[in-house]
Amino acid sequence: MKNILFLMLTATTLLLAGCNPTAKTDSDKKTCSDLKRDDFKTELNGVETNLYFLRNGDISAAITNYGGRIVSLCAPGRDGKLADVVLGFNSIDEYVGAKEVYHGALIGRVGNRIAKGKFTLDGMEYTLPINNDPNHLHGGPGGFHNVVWSVKSANDTSLILTHLSKDGEMGYPGNLYVAVTYTLTVKNELTIDYKATTDKATPVNLTNHAFFNLAGEGSGASINEHLLTINADLFTAVDSTLIPLGENVPVERTPFDFRQAKAIGTDLPQQDNDEQLNNGLGYDHNFAINKNEAGGMTWAATVVEPTSGRKMTVYTEEPGLQFYGGNFMDGSDIGKSGVPYGYRQSFALETQHFPDSPNQPNFPSIILNPGEVYETATIYRFSVDK
Numbered sequence: 001m002k003n004i005l006f007l008m009l010t011a012t013t014l015l016l017a018g019c020n021p022t023a024k025t026d027s028d029k030k031t032c033s034d035l036k037r038d039d040f041k042t043e044l045n046g047v048e049t050n051l052y053f054l055r056n057g058d059i060s061a062a063i064t065n066y067g068g069r070i071v072s073l074c075a076p077g078r079d080g081k082l083a084d085v086v087l088g089f090n091s092i093d094e095y096v097g098a099k100e101v102y103h104g105a106l107i108g109r110v111g112n113r114i115a116k117g118k119f120t121l122d123g124m125e126y127t128l129p130i131n132n133d134p135n136h137l138h139g140g141p142g143g144f145h146n147v148v149w150s151v152k153s154a155n156d157t158s159l160i161l162t163h164l165s166k167d168g169e170m171g172y173p174g175n176l177y178v179a180v181t182y183t184l185t186v187k188n189e190l191t192i193d194y195k196a197t198t199d200k201a202t203p204v205n206l207t208n209h210a211f212f213n214l215a216g217e218g219s220g221a222s223i224n225e226h227l228l229t230i231n232a233d234l235f236t237a238v239d240s241t242l243i244p245l246g247e248n249v250p251v252e253r254t255p256f257d258f259r260q261a262k263a264i265g266t267d268l269p270q271q272d273n274d275e276q277l278n279n280g281l282g283y284d285h286n287f288a289i290n291k292n293e294a295g296g297m298t299w300a301a302t303v304v305e306p307t308s309g310r311k312m313t314v315y316t317e318e319p320g321l322q323f324y325g326g327n328f329m330d331g332s333d334i335g336k337s338g339v340p341y342g343y344r345q346s347f348a349l350e351t352q353h354f355p356d357s358p359n360q361p362n363f364p365s366i367i368l369n370p371g372e373v374y375e376t377a378t379i380y381r382f383s384v385d386k
Helices: 002-015 092-097 275-279
Strands: 042-044 047-049 051-056 059-064 069-076 082-084 118-121 124-127 150-154 158-165 176-184 189-198 227-230 232-238 244-250 284-289 298-304 310-316 320-324 348-352 374-384
Touching: 042 092, 051 158, 051 176, 059 176, 069 310, 227 320, 232 275, 298 320, 298 348, 310 348
Parallel strands: none
Antiparallel strands: 042 047, 051 059, 059 069, 069 082, 118 124, 150 158, 158 176, 176 189, 189 374, 227 298, 232 244, 232 284, 284 320, 298 310, 310 374, 320 348
């Protein structure tokens, strides 16, 4: 019954896709960034885009239905001063023209890489577009980051987005109905709830690709001084194209040991001599979270920016966490504050199942079957380190 109700709800929502509600325009709904809703109002592929402001507790956020992108997220530091800790842009046009295409976006159908853009399911081989040569990355060029999502509801504290990914889209089988809910809580949390159903077996691995700098997106500060803790005894070793070698390996006595807080940049000088750091041009690896129980909400990571004291703690129901250290940022993109987004000036912590899971028999399955409901949640909690 639960599955049927969700399918009926999603189908109804999709029929009403043209009736997108508009969030309130009161000035007190704005974030600490000087964002203007009019700069996000346009049409892409005949569908209207907009910007939605959320606020609760001490934090505020702005989210656009273009790619379900987190455009802004403001959190206070030790002195009470707010900073926008998510990289992004001031308009839809800037997002469309950005060199880095995943800023703040929802990622799907399958986050991370699929080797050579191929997988076999129920005896049939599927071929996906190659957009990270020689592999398929983050759902392909027409993945969820480039979708204008339908807005089911929007209020002061939450936004619900939906999308029907049609059978064959980017090569994936089945009609996949997706609903994603962004919520700000009184505990200064951004919660992302993902739900999906399908009419044909298909791989699904949803995440969000926000780039963070807890010193502030326009600070120009390196993230190498941020103190990072990751709750993982194992990480996923990869080849030179960032495809898993087939197993998770111990972090102990490697640069990937973040079980105790350390500055992100501490072990980066080992890059020339460490094969895994060399393969990722730094950190761009999946960590296997130490889970309390399969599918249970678990602490995954904590990041502290020592100067401001801003602290972000990540909890997730997912088994993995991709830590990316901004290795490919080169200053080509100019952000909301007019400052270029440079090398290692941001990080991503993408909660997920493991990379290339459809081709890795030792990894947890990401196959969603008809009659099942894909449900997972991730929490980003903001506080101040005294």
